[in-house]
Amino acid sequence: MFIKGKKKEENQEVWRWWEEEKRDDGVKWKYLEHKGPVFAPDYEKLPSSVKFYYDGQEMKLSEKAEEVAGFYARMLDHDYTSKSVFNNNFFKDWRKTMTSKEKETITDLSKCNFKYMHAYFLEKSEERKNMTKEEKKKIKEKNDEIMEEYGYCTIDGHKERIGNFKIEPPGLFRGRGEHPKMGMLKLRVMPEDVIINCSKDSNIPKPPEGHRWKEVRHDQSVTWLASWTENVQGQNKYVMLNPSSKLKGEKDWQKYEIARKLAKSIDKIRAEYREDWKSKEMRIRQRAVALYFIDKLALRAGNEKDEDQADTVGCCSLRVEHLALHEEKDGKQYVVVFDFLGKDSIRYYNEVPVEKRVFKNLQLFMENKSPGDDLFDRLNTGILNKHLNELMEGLTAKVFRTFNASFTLQAQLNELTDPDVSIPEKILQYNRANRAVAILCNHQRSVPKTHAKSMENLMKKIEAKKEQVKDAERQYKDAKKHARGSQKESIVAEKKKKALERLREQLAKLEVQATDKDENKEIALGTSKLNYLDPRISVAWCKKNGVPIEKIYNKTQREKFRWAIDMAGPDYVF
DNA sequence: CGACCGACTTGTTGGTATTGGA
DNA sequence: TCCAATACCAACAAGTCGGTCG
Numbered sequence: 001m002f003i004k005g006k007k008k009e010e011n012q013e014v015w016r017w018w019e020e021e022k023r024d025d026g027v028k029w030k031y032l033e034h035k036g037p038v039f040a041p042d043y044e045k046l047p048s049s050v051k052f053y054y055d056g057q058e059m060k061l062s063e064k065a066e067e068v069a070g071f072y073a074r075m076l077d078h079d080y081t082s083k084s085v086f087n088n089n090f091f092k093d094w095r096k097t098m099t100s101k102e103k104e105t106i107t108d109l110s111k112c113n114f115k116y117m118h119a120y121f122l123e124k125s126e127e128r129k130n131m132t133k134e135e136k137k138k139i140k141e142k143n144d145e146i147m148e149e150y151g152y153c154t155i156d157g158h159k160e161r162i163g164n165f166k167i168e169p170p171g172l173f174r175g176r177g178e179h180p181k182m183g184m185l186k187l188r189v190m191p192e193d194v195i196i197n198c199s200k201d202s203n204i205p206k207p208p209e210g211h212r213w214k215e216v217r218h219d220q221s222v223t224w225l226a227s228w229t230e231n232v233q234g235q236n237k238y239v240m241l242n243p244s245s246k247l248k249g250e251k252d253w254q255k256y257e258i259a260r261k262l263a264k265s266i267d268k269i270r271a272e273y274r275e276d277w278k279s280k281e282m283r284i285r286q287r288a289v290a291l292y293f294i295d296k297l298a299l300r301a302g303n304e305k306d307e308d309q310a311d312t313v314g315c316c317s318l319r320v321e322h323l324a325l326h327e328e329k330d331g332k333q334y335v336v337v338f339d340f341l342g343k344d345s346i347r348y349y350n351e352v353p354v355e356k357r358v359f360k361n362l363q364l365f366m367e368n369k370s371p372g373d374d375l376f377d378r379l380n381t382g383i384l385n386k387h388l389n390e391l392m393e394g395l396t397a398k399v400f401r402t403f404n405a406s407f408t409l410q411a412q413l414n415e416l417t418d419p420d421v422s423i424p425e426k427i428l429q430y431n432r433a434n435r436a437v438a439i440l441c442n443h444q445r446s447v448p449k450t451h452a453k454s455m456e457n458l459m460k461k462i463e464a465k466k467e468q469v470k471d472a473e474r475q476y477k478d479a480k481k482h483a484r485g486s487q488k489e490s491i492v493a494e495k496k497k498k499a500l501e502r503l504r505e506q507l508a509k510l511e512v513q514a515t516d517k518d519e520n521k522e523i524a525l526g527t528s529k530l531n532y533l534d535p536r537i538s539v540a541w542c543k544k545n546g547v548p549i550e551k552i553y554n555k556t557q558r559e560k561f562r563w564a565i566d567m568a569g570p571d572y573v574f
Numbered sequence: 575c576g577a578c579c580g581a582c583t584t585g586t587t588g589g590t591a592t593t594g595g596a
Numbered sequence: 597t598c599c600a601a602t603a604c605c606a607a608c609a610a611g612t613c614g615g616t617c618g
Contacts, residue, residue: 125589163606164606164607164608166606166607168607168608173609174587174608174609175609175610176585176586176587176609176610179609222580222581222582223581223582224581224582227580227581230608233609233610234579235579235580235609235610236579236580236581237608238580238581238582240581240582251582251583252583255583300584300611300612301611301612301613302611302612303611303612303613304577305610305611309610310610312610312611314611314612342611343584343585343586343610343611344584344585344586344609344610344611345610346585346586380576381612381613382575382576382613382614385612385613385614396612396613396614397612397613398583398584398611398612398613443585445586450600450601450602454600454601454602457601461595524585524586526585526586527584527585527586530584530585531583531584531585532584554603554604554605555604556604556605
């Protein structure tokens with residue numbers, strides 16, 4: 001894991017850490033130095049012209065109460081403010097910030113008039129939009145300065161980007177789905193809340209003037225530079241390195257190597273869990289069926305969740321109410337219909353024909369149970385992962401998702417890529433392969449609001465282009481007629497021909513674009529590309545097919561996958 | 575065990591920068 | 597050159613998984 005010998009000069013040599021000797025002793029770094037996190041800007045009081053009314057009466061809020069009211073006012077035209085859970089949580093926490101006098105007066109959220117505050121914030125954001133170029137440039141320069149100062153750290157002799165060096169500002173908690181804590185106040189984080197992690201012999205970051213850190217520690221077994229506990233869920237938040245860093249890149253690489261290892265033993269593992277469907281022991285049958293779902297459907301493991309979080313499930317936490325069994329459905333036998341909310345409360349709906357044995361097992365698991373009971377009552381993620389680790393070192397439930405995603409991409413690329421087509425068409429083929437993975441992983445998105453309209457615009461453009469092509473064809477034909485014998489006219493004809501070709505290319509490109517857009521309207525490709533697809537597959541595909549890597553990965557992604565871009569040749573296979 | 579928690583990855587959202595066509 | 601659509605990226609929520617403790 002560490003560089004052998006002396007430091008290398010950053011500017012003169014690329015840091016090809018994937019060629020360095022590795023060590024795995026639980027120590028994540030030897031030397032770490034940074035400037036500490038950047039805190040949210042202090043609260044700026046509203047101008048006195050921005051009024052707040054309670055029950056028709058103008059009221060001057062204390063600074064604290066005003067700040068929190070502002071968080072709500074900003075969200076006035078958001079769906080959240082129409083939810084009673086959100087409103088109740090907000091109101092309860094808001095009242096905690098009020099003076100005793102305010103508390104006495106303000107007892108009903110519905111009597112609060114935030115409209116003027118809301119209008120003020122809108123106005124502010126409008127102002128920001130209408131700033132002159134110079135003003136915008138100035139702000140950007142300021143941000144760049146902060147970035148330069150606080151956005152990097154030194155780790156084992158190298159300067160690396162930090163991912164999130166800014167502490168989260170205060171605001172209202174926005175949970176996803178039906179989160180019981182939505183609307184609660186996220187408190188302002190102070191230096192006194194923050195733990196710093198760095199080398200003992202480094203320049204220890206200085207807390208802001210007049211403050212001190214909660215703690216400074218020197219723990220080499222973790223990768224974070226700073227941490228604090230967020231008050232709404234009581235969870236730890238961390239300042240960590242950017243994905244382009246060695247630390248993250250190496251971990252990512254490792255992840256894909258484990259997935260490749262699974263590829264080698266997958267046949268054996270599948271044979272084994274199929275055998276386990278017949279086991280005498282209920283817990284083993286449940287484990288085997290759950291594993292089958294994880295493997296075949298790329299379900300997440302499904303840890304148990306607390307009451308005070310949104311009710312979502314994964315494989316191990318599926319309940320009887322989340323699936324329906326059909327001996328026969330739409331001409332298919334033994335169909336299981338899954339319908340549940342997964343991570344981020346995204347709906348998973350799938351009708352899957354399964355082996356008879358699985359079907360019979362499911363009937364058994366569901367016997368004498370209520371809809372709210374666990375499907376796999378003898379199983380949890382701990383048990384499952386322990387078993388998986390016995391099958392293969394490093395194997396856990398999520399490795400199946402990585403493996404199946406990368407495997408599918410490789411297979412789809414092999415199947416879909418036509419070496420004889422243009423680059424835009426090849427990119428379409430790549431996107432189709434990517435899309436197959438996104439569907440497998442259930443990476444959905446809602447159809448963008450502008451989709452229908454922008455599709456319509458595109459079709460219009462295509463029609464117009466078709467006309468132009470026809471026109472150019474006519475012109476070329478004419479020019480060809482006149483061209484006989486005449487040198488000058490031949491040149492004209494040649495030009496017309498070129499123009500026609502260009503137009504045809506443009507048309508083809510538009511048509512490709514239209515297909516791609518429509519096929520993609522309700523599927524998000526980004527998540528799988530970033531987290532599940534071995535980048536070496538894509539890199540190899542680009543190299544083999546003469547597609548520039550920039551067409552597949554943008555700048556950030558290229559930085560994150562630098563290791564793969566360097567490592568993989570055209571013949572790499574997953 | 576099982577509850578809890580620390581550390582890290584995976585996921586969506588939404589604001590901002592960039593692009594490309596009128 | 598302007599404006600809307602799109603691409604990008606930061607922010608931060610929500611998972612996974614291993615370890616510890618009673």
